[in-house]
């Protein structure tokens with residue numbers, strides 16, 4: 001076939017026949033053109049076939065989206081999936097989590113150091129504690145009654161029943177009025193100094209720890225400010241050759257306790273509230289701030305993301321929702337003087353795999369390069385942490401410190417990534433994380449991360465499941481379900497817009513709603529109660545037309561923490577007026593009550609009368625979660641096959 005030559009086509013000049021073309025030349029040209037066309041058609045056909053093959057392949061892949069607010073347990077659920085269905089790959093990766101767990105440990109230590117610093121500075125309140133705070137019985141400052149438009153008298157808890165109303169927030173008492181300020185006392189050692197940059201992180205780390213240890217061993221009465229503001233001058237540098245290991249610090253417990261407890265809850269004079277022993281500890285542990293910076297760099301420089309009040313960032317699900325609560329809240333933010341902003345930072349990564357490749361033993365470059373011949377897997381950060389081990393233990397065990405934390409309402413034990421009780425094990429130079437450590441580790445997700453899991457042969461749909469449904473389905477569906485695509489999203493309000501492109505074509509949603517959060521506020525928007533946020537998000541997910549064909553599975557998560565909280569005496573009715581005082585304050589009753597509320601929302605918001613599946617979970621318990629996941633896998637496969645008219 002001859003290509004047509006159109007004079008309007010600016011490219012026609014390249015294909016136009018020459019003016020003085022002979023018949024022979026013309027025949028040759030036309031033959032060449034026909035050949036080119038044949039080749040082009042063949043390529044098109046090849047591409048079409050490839051596309052169709054990929055489409056067919058993708059058809060056999062089960063796509064699951066893990067949704068829920070930040071710290072709801074999405075990444076932890078994904079870890080459980082991998083433990084259960086891709087165990088070989090999971091085990092091979094464990095060692096690479098070491099830096100993350102070290103970072104988790106340091107985060108707790110630095111929270112304590114910050115609290116000590118705040119005490120020393122006479123800060124009456126503690127912003128630092130906000131993310132870690134769980135109010136105890138009798139605390140009133142963080143109470144968020146749900147919208148008063150929800151009448152307690154009708155016995156229904158429904159934060160969605162009053163469109164246009166923002167959740168009502170009890171203004172903080174004057175004593176907690178510092179939420180609008182940025183994080184409390186900052187200590188200059190957390191910022192890289194110019195000498196730090198020029199010497200490189202490892203040299204600087206070593207110098208810091210040795211200088212701090214040398215100074216504590218020669219001085220019993222360090223200046224209160226020396227840990228935070230001493231410039232790194234020649235004096236400290238001259239001590240860097242000293243390689244001695246510091247003697248364990250003996251804390252005068254009773255004295256330090258009484259000193260710390262003498263603070264009366266308000267501003268306290270620095271000298272009265274911090275004992276010299278604590279000053280000493282603070283100084284000796286100051287190098288850990290540099291280690292923290294180094295570990296973050298290793299896991300992915302620049303991955304820190306500021307979490308800000310989401311009033312300017314988006315509603316419960318970014319821009320796709322016209323959520324009235326959000327609109328009203330935004331209006332309130334503009335006009336109301338009592339709404340408070342809080343900035344906080346939590347380390348997170350966009351690609352866990354990349355981060356982990358730099359996080360195992362032997363990586364000294366911070367770029368994922370492995371150090372050869374490092375049999376014990378030592379590196380500088382590990383070295384510093386190991387040399388600070390006894391001091392960390394002393395700090396955590398000190399009764400005065402515990403009293404200080406209580407007074408500042410910091411509950412490290414209930415916070416994500418708590419490893420202080422395991423310091424002796426984790427601070428070892430040869431530490432290798434266990435599966436349980438990795439499940440408990442906290443690494444915030446940014447954006448959407450995709451995991452392709454090829455089921456281990458014994459756990460595919462045709463084998464291993466060990467229950468009747470699995471076997472029956474396995475026979476029926478052949479290869480379907482051997483490969484899973486799991487999408488793990490960042491749950492912070494500011495990042496929820498990124499979820500939407502992943503809604504289409506997804507087979508199932510596993511929605512994580514942490515029930516223990518009934519008395520907590522969102523970190524990124526301190527006006528919003530966390531449980532209320534989960535309800536709003538659940539409603540949005542149930543009503544999304546893009547998800548109309550997806551199986552809905554709800555994990556009512558963190559039941560272990562809920563139990564612990566209720567046992568400690570925190571009363572649900574105080575935070576959920578509609579719960580009423582006549583109901584029992586035990587986990588069974590609370591879970592049933594909340595489950596009914598989630599069901600109500602699903603029934604009214606869902607399109608097409610589809611069912612949803614509800615599980616009470618504690619996903620850090622991998623054994624029971626494994627059983628739940630077998631059931632979940634069967635549900636997803638069965639629902640998918642029903643939709644696809646295979647059965």
Ligand SMILES: Nc1nc2c(ncn2[C@@H]2O[C@H](COP(=O)(O)OP(=O)(O)OP(=O)(O)O)[C@@H](O)[C@H]2O)c(=O)[nH]1
Pocket residue numbers: 068069070071072073074075076077415416417418439440441442443444445446489490491492512557558559560561617618619620621
């Ligand atoms: N005690 C307890 N801790 C849990 C449970 N589920 C998750 N965690 C812990 O809570 C922390 C946060 O869990 P993640 O899985 O990282 O939360 P996420 O939903 O992925 O959070 P983002 O990545 O910020 O969206 C981790 O340290 C988990 O170990 C639970 O059921 N019980």
Ligand SMILES: [Mg+2]
Pocket residue numbers: 074075076443444445488489490491
């Ligand atoms: Mg996550």
